[in-house]
Amino acid sequence: MEPTNQQPFELTPFELTKEYLEKIQTAINQQENDLIIAEMEELYPADITNILYELEGEEAHYLVRLLDKKLGAEIITNLDADDRKKFLKNFTAMEIAEYVDVLDSDDAVDILNEQPKDISEDIIGLLKDREQARFVNDLMHYDEDSAGGLMQKELIKINIKQSITECIEEIRRQAEDVENVSSVYVVDDESILLGRVSLKKIILAKRGARVADIYDENIVSVKTTAKGEEVADVMQKYDLEAVPVVNIQGRLLGRITIDDVVDFITESAQEDVQAMTGISEDVEEDDSVWRLVRSRLPWLLGGMVGSFFAARLIHNFEDLLSKIPAVAFFIPLIGSTGGNVGVQSSSIIVQSLADKSGIDISLSERLLKVLKVAFFNAIIAGIFAFFGSLIVDSANVQLSITVSLSIFSVVLLASFMGTLTPLVLNKFDINPAIASGPFITTTNDLLGYGVYLLIVYLLM
Amino acid sequence: MEPTNQQPFELTPFELTKEYLEKIQTAINQQENDLIIAEMEELYPADITNILYELEGEEAHYLVRLLDKKLGAEIITNLDADDRKKFLKNFTAMEIAEYVDVLDSDDAVDILNEQPKDISEDIIGLLKDREQARFVNDLMHYDEDSAGGLMQKELIKINIKQSITECIEEIRRQAEDVENVSSVYVVDDESILLGRVSLKKIILAKRGARVADIYDENIVSVKTTAKGEEVADVMQKYDLEAVPVVNIQGRLLGRITIDDVVDFITESAQEDVQAMTGISEDVEEDDSVWRLVRSRLPWLLGGMVGSFFAARLIHNFEDLLSKIPAVAFFIPLIGSTGGNVGVQSSSIIVQSLADKSGIDISLSERLLKVLKVAFFNAIIAGIFAFFGSLIVDSANVQLSITVSLSIFSVVLLASFMGTLTPLVLNKFDINPAIASGPFITTTNDLLGYGVYLLIVYLLM
CATH class of the missing domain: 1.25.60.10 (MgtE N-terminal domain-like)
Structure with missing residues (x-):
């Protein structure tokens, strides 16, 4: 060149x-x-x-x-x-x-x-x-999606007994197929991973030095059975550019480079967003019209089914509605407040499930804290609902009290459901992000309408 | 050791x-x-x-x-x-x-x-x-958030006129402060970036070789003014572990390593999710109760304000409701379908805005395609709504026709709004992900109720 x-x-x-x-x-x-x-x-x-x-x-x-x-x-x-x-x-x-x-x-x-x-x-x-x-x-x-599936076999390994000169020879032999190297892995005669030496150290090493003298034994590795998310977490946490993969005996089998993990992280973020927005296939804007239509239908129609149940529920209160049509004014308020609170709650839990640092919180501690937060939000939202509904329909103080109480209950209930749902999904190894999606939101809505109409029925 | x-x-x-x-x-x-x-x-x-x-x-x-x-x-x-x-x-x-x-x-x-x-x-x-x-x-x-703000000054650079032996000397001098090196950068006398040499090549180079003979002139760099997202995209696209940062003259000023960019990618994904879920501060589960309460209030109360407008809107149709209380049954259906469709549409656009590969689609092409997809979804959802509402309230075919027409219009309208909103936000350099958040969803809901009640008023 x-x-x-x-x-x-x-x-x-x-x-x-x-x-x-x-x-x-x-x-x-x-x-x-x-x-x-x-x-x-x-x-x-x-x-x-x-x-x-x-x-x-x-x-x-x-x-x-x-x-x-x-x-x-x-x-x-x-x-x-x-x-x-x-x-x-x-x-x-x-x-x-x-x-x-x-x-x-x-x-x-x-x-x-x-x-x-x-x-x-x-x-x-x-x-x-x-x-x-x-x-x-x-x-x-x-x-x-396991470390074994993500790893590549191409890597440079040297025996701990070798000298630096032999090591450079070894690199020459192995290097042709291996790109993006900043370290070589050190193993024993049984190929058990012992550590690594950076190329920088090899360049700077004295002529007579031996691998055993300069290698770094602090090395993080993952097992072939580790999940992709675990590999991504480990590499991010320890700022690694490559992580060696070993079998259960500690034998070096391959390595995973950061570029593959970046793709993995981006993909899982996209999957979460898709789960949250109710798009059922991995579609992009330039896919065919029919594919785009199809990817939206399941949750679109699924959400509608939920709303038919809501309609059926409200149907039961037809007499009440014809007497006090003002009850209908606040149906959207109940539905959307419940939905918003549920999504907020579940997204905090989803985020916290994804973040594995720190001590695990026990379920009871978690729920207690959520209930505290929910309680304050519910009081503030309830008061806000009282005055807001009074402005909308000043003639009806009794209805405002009802709306206020309902909002209080709905915020509590939706916070609780929004917290519990992703935890349960996670237990069953289902992506907890779908708890912020349309299906669960619709379920929350239904609960909200039920509470509202029940309180109306009892109070008015 | x-x-x-x-x-x-x-x-x-x-x-x-x-x-x-x-x-x-x-x-x-x-x-x-x-x-x-x-x-x-x-x-x-x-x-x-x-x-x-x-x-x-x-x-x-x-x-x-x-x-x-x-x-x-x-x-x-x-x-x-x-x-x-x-x-x-x-x-x-x-x-x-x-x-x-x-x-x-x-x-x-x-x-x-x-x-x-x-x-x-x-x-x-x-x-x-x-x-x-x-x-x-x-x-x-x-x-x-620019490349200049993300870069570090620590890097190893060598002059193109040097020999490999001088280069190794140079690495020895510069290497103490610089970690994670797999390449050194090659510059001319004015520090203009010319290319790079991998440490692997330096180790394998013949004794007498010169930098000019072995360096790789294919090198991607970014300018100091590049946005963090652009840097992340470039590094992901070209699978880079580090990217050099240059000023407008091409002078080498620093480098950005992949670990900083991985953090950047993770953070922006989290910001998007927070924008979508209506949590206004960067909170985590283990923050104080009060901070958690406060982070949710803006969108919680903001969403409620939207619902008060909806209540006010429905208020105008009080007479209609007392005559035909069944109209109220389908208020949740209209609201949640509009909301779901809006979120689905905006999330596809947000994803496509984030992905910069390929040819940019013109606004008119984009809207035309969205309208095609929306049209098919609207027809299917409209038919589904007709039968669904008939099951809920079999006595009222006329109402079912009204609901069906409303759902058809709402799906069309919400798709259109869900597409346009993130595009407009993006034009004004606002994170388009908030288009999937509660505020815009509430606006969509309002539009939906308006359309529904108007159609009911005209037809019944």
């Missing part, structure tokens, strides 16, 4: 424009291979991936096949799982095997797991790199 | 128990310094931070002051901003300066920015490390 002082230095990230995309599409359709290759050489792999999202399946296949295998493999890895599955339908098993051959083993396994079982077996059979085939076979046994 | 084959190897992360905490508290109160130091030596800094959260201010101060400065500094850095501010109230400016002296410059600036201006100036004046004082003064000019 030549010094490039004279070349302009690209600082701003590439932005995909319609004009650029059309240029590439035209080049593909007219098979102007040199032009395409020259253009793609200017881009980072992640930018080429973004172009793929905008191309037709056959166009995308043509483009990727023009490129170097390693580059193609990286581009394919960057695709979202769903899109990749669709995209690879245009590829033969032989073509896919060429990419799987050069990928990091964790990315290779992701691709294989997305394929039907017979095709993925074909691909493994077609792999030229027999070490990769062995890696992949090993990794496919682990649950996708 | 000695080889430690014989020592048990700690695989599982530390868990804080009540018993352990009591032991530490007793030791602090009885000033058993040796015991405390011995116990803390067994732990990682992040675990000691977790203990601090559970101690009283004076206890925590005592504990940290016993420890080595570097360790103490790391523990303090791990604290949440709010807690750190409270925690450091027990420290003198001189004590704080001792920690600021040994911190990475980005972490040092965080701490200084949390202090009142006069105290932070005192601290800077008390710093022993004059280079650090200069770093900190430089960094304090940048906006906290």
Whole structure:
């Protein structure tokens, strides 16, 4: 590589424009291979991936096949799982095997797991790199969301008995396949993980030094069976760029790098938001109209069913309503206050369940505190409701008292339900974020209407 | 350091128990310094931070002051901003300066920015490390959420004219303060960033090699003015462990490491969830009862104000209600369906605004697509509402037609509002996630009731 002082230095990230995309599409359709290759050489792999999202399946296949295998493999890895599955339908098993051959083993396994079982077996059979085939076979046994499923087999390990000179030799041997290294792992003869040495230390080490003299034995590792969330928590808590994965005996099996965990964190945050907003599939704005329609229907109709129950409940008080129609004025107040309080309460618990630092609070302590908070909020909201409803309908003090009492009860009840629901869901290993979603909110609403109408019935 | 084959190897992360905490508290109160130091030596800094959260201010101060400065500094850095501010109230400016002296410059600036201006100036004046004082003064000019505010000044840079041997010398000189290095940055005589060399390459380079021969000129950098979100996006997209920060001339000023960005990503996800759930301060379950009460009141009472408007609106139709009380049965259906649809629509837009890959969709294309999706959902929900309301109140086909038409209109309207609101908020640089929050939901509800009662009034 030549010094490039004279070349302009690209600082701003590439932005995909319609004009650029059309240029590439035209080049593909007219098979102007040199032009395409020259253009793609200017881009980072992640930018080429973004172009793929905008191309037709056959166009995308043509483009990727023009490129170097390693580059193609990286581009394919960057695709979202769903899109990749669709995209690879245009590829033969032989073509896919060429990419799987050069990928990091964790990315290779992701691709294989997305394929039907017979095709993925074909691909493994077609792999030229027999070490990769062995890696992949090993990794496919682990649950996708466990540390074993997230790890890659590529890492540099050195024996504690070696000298620094031998160690550098070892790095030279192992380094070709391993990217993003800042440390090498130190193991004993049985491959038991003992610690790590940073590359910085190796560079700065004295000539005659031995690994045993300079290695750092403070090392955090995770077991293959650890859940993805646990790995993410550990890496965040200890600010790790990579974490070694060991089996139950402590034998070093692989490592998980931070970039895979960042993706994991982002995905789980998105899942929580989707659970909270009642969208049932992992959809994006540019999905098909029908897919978008379908993803919303379950909770949309589910919520409506809840409201029919509410309607049925209010139906029972028809006589009361025809006598005092003003009762109906405050139905929205009851419903939305209950809903808001429930969502607020559950979101605090969800957040606190996700945060594992500190001492676990016992259920009774937790509920006691929630009830205290709820009690004060309920009193303030109740007083507010009294005066607010008086302004809306000044003729009816008795109704204002009723509304005020109902709001007091609804805030208490919704806080309690909003706290308990995510805790119960969590016990059963269900994502507690759905407690802030429409189904539970609707249930809370129903309870609220019941309380309101009952108090109206008793008092008026 | 000695080889430690014989020592048990700690695989599982530390868990804080009540018993352990009591032991530490007793030791602090009885000033058993040796015991405390011995116990803390067994732990990682992040675990000691977790203990601090559970101690009283004076206890925590005592504990940290016993420890080595570097360790103490790391523990303090791990604290949440709010807690750190409270925690450091027990420290003198001189004590704080001792920690600021040994911190990475980005972490040092965080701490200084949390202090009142006069105290932070005192601290800077008390710093022993004059280079650090200069770093900190430089960094304090940048906006906290910009790349300049996130970056640290500590990095290793080498001149492109150097040889690998000189480069290793340079690393030796610069490396003491710089942790987590996997690359060094290559610059020209004017400190203009030209590229990078991985430590792996340096280790593997031939003796006589020059930096210019082996460096990698493909390097992504960000400008000091880039927003935190942009930095996070770039690092995620290109899978970077660290990104160099340059000024407008391309001069290398600092670097941002992935761990700071992971924290940034997690925080923004939490902010979004809080915006969506209507909790107005950054509270956690273990905050004081009063703080928890206060954080919920704004949206709780704000939502109630919205419902009073709804009550006032329904009030106008009192005569209608006393004639046909069944109209009241479906008020919850209208409100909650409008709310659910609005939240679903806005969350899809919020997600799509956050995801910057691909071609930007024009506003008209976007709205057209939303309207298509809304139209199908509205038809299905409308038909569902017709039959549902018929089951609730079979005597009243005319009312069922009215409810069905209203639901059709409400779904259309709420989809439209739910799409437009986050787009408008985003234009004005307000977090679009609040569009899924209670205030906007309440506004949607109001619109829904208006449409419903108007249709009832016109048709019945």
